[in-house]
Amino acid sequence: MSQTLEQFQAYQTRLEQYDQAIALLYWDLQTAAPKDSIEAKLSAVGYFSTESFRLSTADEYGSLLKKLSAPEEYDQLSPAMQLTIRRNLRDFERFKRIPEAFYTEYVTEKARSEKAWEAAKEASDFSVFAPHLDKVISMTKEYVHYMEPDQDVYEFLVGLFEDGMDTETIDRIFAELKEGLLPLLAKIEAAPKPALSALQQTFDPDAQKKVQELLLSYIGFSFDCGAVAESMHPFTTTLCPGDVRVTNHYYADNPISSIFSAIHEGGHAIFEQNVDKDFWHTAAAQINMMGLHESQSRFYENILGRNPHFWTPIYEKMSALLPEFKTVPFDTFIKAINDVHPSMIRTEADEVTYGLHIILRYEIEKAIFRDNVKTDDLPALWNQKMQELLGITPANDAEGILQDMHWSDGSFGYFPSYLLGSIYDGMYLEAIQKDLGDLDTVLENGRILDITHWLKEKIHRFGSMYNSKEVIQRVCGKEISAQPLLRYFEEKYSKVYEF
Structure with missing residues (x-):
């Protein structure tokens, strides 16, 4: 294993720890969190998501991905690790175009929107959810335009959930x-x-x-x-x-x-x-x-x-x-x-x-x-x-x-x-x-x-x-x-x- 690959795997481990913390917070929000804790939980989601975003868009991370994309490194990798480098470099280049402040706001707004949807559904009142949905739609368009400015927004979103589909x-x-x-x-x-x-x-x-x-x-x-x-x-x-x-x-x-x-x-x-x-x-x-x-x-x-x-x-x-x-x-x-x-x-x-x-x-x-x-x-x-x-x-x-x-x-x-x-x-x-x-x-x-x-x-x-x-x-x-x-x-x- 090359030194570059060792450094990359150590970096990936740090990212995975943040991802696990975020996933656990979302699990708690959906299954057990008391009502009065929601804003604090949402704040924590925003914090860990921002830190993860910083790591995934850091120059150090991009440098490791680019080094491992070079033929002398890439050709020595397993097929699964080659996939990792290809996909993560693509995502790095996309995320690098997104302003950090916008990303934090987007993640937090989506989490807040979920809670508004729950309240609206319970009340059977779309007007409770409408302003949140309107903002999420607008921010989703902006999110895609940052990453792939020349691509049709909905085409991108479909491909985001089903790679290779159109x-x-x-x-x-x-x-x-x-x-x-x-x-x-x-x-x-x-x-x-x-x-x-x-x-x-x-x-x-x-x-x-x-x-x-x-x-x-x-x-x-x-x-x-x-x-x-x-x-x-x-x-x-x-x-x-x-x-x-x-x-x-x-x-x-x-x-x-x-x-x-x-x-x-x-x-x-x-x-x-x-x-x-x-x-x-x-x-x-x-x-x-x-x-x-x-x-x-x-x-x-x-x-x-x-x-x-x-x-x-x-x-x-x-x-x-x-x-x-x-x-x-x-x-x-x-x-x-x-x-x-x-x-x-x-x-x-x-x-x-x-x-x-x-x-x-x-x-x-x-x-x-x-x-x-x-x-x-x-x-x-x-x-x-x-x-x-x-x-x-x-x-x-x-x-x-x-x-x-x-x-x-x-x-x-x-x-x-x-x-x-x-x-x-x-x-x-x-x-x-x-x-x-x-x-x-x-x-x-x-x-x-x-x-x-x-x-x-x-x-x-x-x-x-x-x-x-x-x-x-x-x-x-x-x-x-x-x-x-x-x-x-x-x-x-x-x-x-x-x-």
Whole structure:
């Protein structure tokens, strides 16, 4: 190992310590921090973020990156370290263009905006959140212009969350999916609806937490390097190597919500936990392709978790932990988790209509950054698109534009990744069945960990060594297409609804 590489790794360790402190503060803000501590916590977030920013834009750091980019050094590095140098030098050059005072203000405003969103959602009043959102939108545009002044803002944001992806590709495959989804939804809507009254009862939230532990363990989440907590909006975060955490939210009248949030967030966490240890402390361990990440969470949640055969080995175990399910026949539960109908809340949407929820958000984000739609006009635009795509209109802001936290922290460009993930899943399904055989049989026999192992060997262990287009080509041998997902939907729901 060269002296320059040793110096770089020592420098990276310092950066990682700040990142861990920031991640822990965010975790605390979302899960446990008392109300009166919020401003102090936000101040600490601003401090550590500023210090991290200073380190990541210091001339010393840039000098190390440039030295390691020289052929005589670069050619001696491992592929993961080469990726680290390429990515970090790119980010260094971008961040170097951002004024430090602006960066501190931006980080602090986003954290403050998150708390304003929580208050607005609780009050179902967009006006409480609007000035914060307006400022975050404005500052996000400024943030991008500092880094890449000649690039389209929204194009940059999409690439920020899904490296190698572009809006031209997304437009093509989303249009392909939309063309197939709308007539499929019409056929489902015309079919008889299942009777689900057995689920109309109260389910103990504390017992739901025990079910979450069962499900996480069953699909392969390791509690030796993971933890769980409760938050308003379920999420997954990696604090450091060996510490991947998930949250959930529990509704007494809707246990299916926490059940599938557990499986979804578990899919995210398993991906992070399964990254090869040789990649720790490199850019490969920082999985910055959100579509790829969402493909793992949504594969567990939908392709596996909504398959009836997933539940055959564990339904009685779940009922023992949550006794109310003893009064819910297995067939009724299966119909409930595969019930397709237009609904207001994205996170509660079925896997068919979910894609339309994402297309709505994608179209609004393009309107924000390309058409400069006014912030105050967003609720009306949201409601209009809900009516166009799903045939329903929110009764209030909480079930409309305030339902997601993403825009509060400036995560514009993230939403498309959810649907990209589902599109990738249709392709993974076909590849898995070629290698492991019929999925129904694998699940019926309780071999869920065989699937987790397949995903680990094909995808997880590489972290972000390859972008999503490269992963799809390596795993499936094809270019990205929505057709496999549409085939999966058509085959599955023609049986469920008998059309």
